[in-house]
Amino acid sequence: xxxxxxxxxxxxxxxxxxxxxxxxxxxxxxxxxxxxxxxxxxxxxxxxxxxxxxxxxxxxxxxxxxxxxxxxxxxxxxxxxxxxxxxxxxxxxxxxxxxxxxxxxxxxxxxxxxxxxxxxxxxxxxxxxxxxxxxxxxxxxxxxxxxxxxxxxxxxxxxxxxxxxxxxxxxxxxxxxxxxxxxxxxxxxxxxxxxxxxxxxxxxxxxxxxxxxxxxxxxxxxxxxxxxxxxxxxxxxxxxxxxxxxxxxxxxxxxxxxxxxxxxxxxxxxxxxxxxxxxxxxxxxxxxxxxxxxxxxxxxxxxxxxxxxxxxxxxxxxxxxxxxxxxxxxxxxxxxxxxxxxxxxxxxxxxxxxxxxxxxxxxxxxxxxxxxxxxxxxxxxxxxxxxxxxxxxxxxxxxxxxxxxxxxxxxxxxxxxxxxxxxxxxxxxxxxxxxxxxxxxxxxxxxxxx
Numbered sequence: 001x002x003x004x005x006x007x008x009x010x011x012x013x014x015x016x017x018x019x020x021x022x023x024x025x026x027x028x029x030x031x032x033x034x035x036x037x038x039x040x041x042x043x044x045x046x047x048x049x050x051x052x053x054x055x056x057x058x059x060x061x062x063x064x065x066x067x068x069x070x071x072x073x074x075x076x077x078x079x080x081x082x083x084x085x086x087x088x089x090x091x092x093x094x095x096x097x098x099x100x101x102x103x104x105x106x107x108x109x110x111x112x113x114x115x116x117x118x119x120x121x122x123x124x125x126x127x128x129x130x131x132x133x134x135x136x137x138x139x140x141x142x143x144x145x146x147x148x149x150x151x152x153x154x155x156x157x158x159x160x161x162x163x164x165x166x167x168x169x170x171x172x173x174x175x176x177x178x179x180x181x182x183x184x185x186x187x188x189x190x191x192x193x194x195x196x197x198x199x200x201x202x203x204x205x206x207x208x209x210x211x212x213x214x215x216x217x218x219x220x221x222x223x224x225x226x227x228x229x230x231x232x233x234x235x236x237x238x239x240x241x242x243x244x245x246x247x248x249x250x251x252x253x254x255x256x257x258x259x260x261x262x263x264x265x266x267x268x269x270x271x272x273x274x275x276x277x278x279x280x281x282x283x284x285x286x287x288x289x290x291x292x293x294x295x296x297x298x299x300x301x302x303x304x305x306x307x308x309x310x311x312x313x314x315x316x317x318x319x320x321x322x323x324x325x326x327x328x329x330x331x332x333x334x335x336x337x338x339x340x341x342x343x344x345x346x347x348x349x350x351x352x353x354x355x356x357x358x359x360x361x362x363x364x365x366x367x368x369x370x371x372x373x374x375x376x377x378x379x380x381x382x383x384x385x386x387x388x389x390x391x392x393x394x395x396x397x398x399x400x401x402x403x404x405x406x407x408x409x410x411x412x413x414x415x416x417x418x419x420x421x422x423x424x425x426x427x428x429x430x431x432x433x434x435x436x437x438x439x440x441x442x443x444x445x446x447x448x449x450x
């Protein structure tokens with residue numbers, strides 16, 4: 001992952017900072033009475049959104065109002081805006097729901113820890129180090145195992161919370177990494193963070209609309225499907241997120257139909273639109289098929305795909321997933337697995353599978369500032385009667401890259417998937433087919449996760 005967390009994609013219209021919180025390099029900030037009152041207003045709106053819209057009207061038996069009042073008291077005694085906002089985030093985290101979380105305004109500065117990390121199996125590894133970063137200068141290398149961050153042990157259970165805290169809630173000036181080598185010998189490494197001014201600061205200035213348009217173009221470029229072909233025998237399609245128009249989705253399926261075997265690479269895919277998911281899944285089946293049930297606040301409805309009949313891709317198919325494949329990508333993997341339509345290869349997925357809506361609010365400081373909350377409005381239950389939330393999809397074939405694979409750029413999971421559909425890729429060649437791409441506007445710079 002990169003140390004700018006796998007956060008929801010949201011570009012707000014913000015100039016300046018909310019209570020000075022988002023201008024990270026300016027620590028520390030005074031926590032004034034007006035800051036406290038404004039933070040309590042954010043708590044009130046967020047709590048009401050959950051009360052009104054959460055899919056379980058009983059909120060899992062939690063005394064929600066009591067929790068809210070406790071959070072309000074904690075805000076009163078907090079020592080900083082960061083601490084106060086963290087209390088609101090902790091309130092939502094207490095629901096243990098992957099799709100209910102606080103959405104913060106964009107910060108005026110972008111932080112870069114200089115490396116990316118990812119859970120592979122039950123271990124956390126460095127998967128990328130930025131050239132010239134303090135992390136590189138201190139000796140951090142791709143393939144290093146991270147045991148703890150700032151003394152917080154890293155595991156599948158704690159990973160996303162650590163990323164959320166240090167990437168979203170409380171970016172740090174530096175991180176203390178506990179590393180382990182192949183002999184389990186541990187060492188500590190302190191890496192410093194670099195900061196740069198975000199282009200979002202220019203949105204309201206002269207020609208600011210042009211900068212915003214450039215940022216959107218850059219984001220769209222990173223979210224496009226990417227292809228690798230070897231004749232008509234093999235096509236690899238990498239889908240970063242499920243956000244495509246109908247015509248774009250149809251183009252993907254059309255390209256797949258010209259090949260005998262396809263590998264669909266959903267590693268690192270955090271999900272996206274159910275409409276896009278339905279249309280892509282529809283292109284993989286000839287007949288209509290049930291995807292899942294939506295268990296909502298007041299009703300249950302079935303979600304089905306519409307098969308493409310003679311326009312469907314019916315060739316050999318493998319789906320690649322990893323620990324960061326989430327939400328819609330997990331649904332796709334599980335549907336093709338249940339229907340025995342494809343081999344699912346790679347690592348167990350993240351288990352973050354719910355349906356949610358986002359609710360935004362505005363406050364006025366020196367300018368309009370937007371914040372919000374994502375609220376789960378439905379649990380998704382698969383055709384086998386089971387939910388993937390907190391469980392994930394277990395691949396048919398588990399292939400985990402080793403520390404040496406990471407260090408040398410080999411991709412054994414891709415090589416295996418290609419072989420399953422009739423293609424041929426060595427792990428070395430597989431590791432080169434999709435070079436890492438980075439946003440020109442370092443909002444997606446190396447942070448903790450990609």
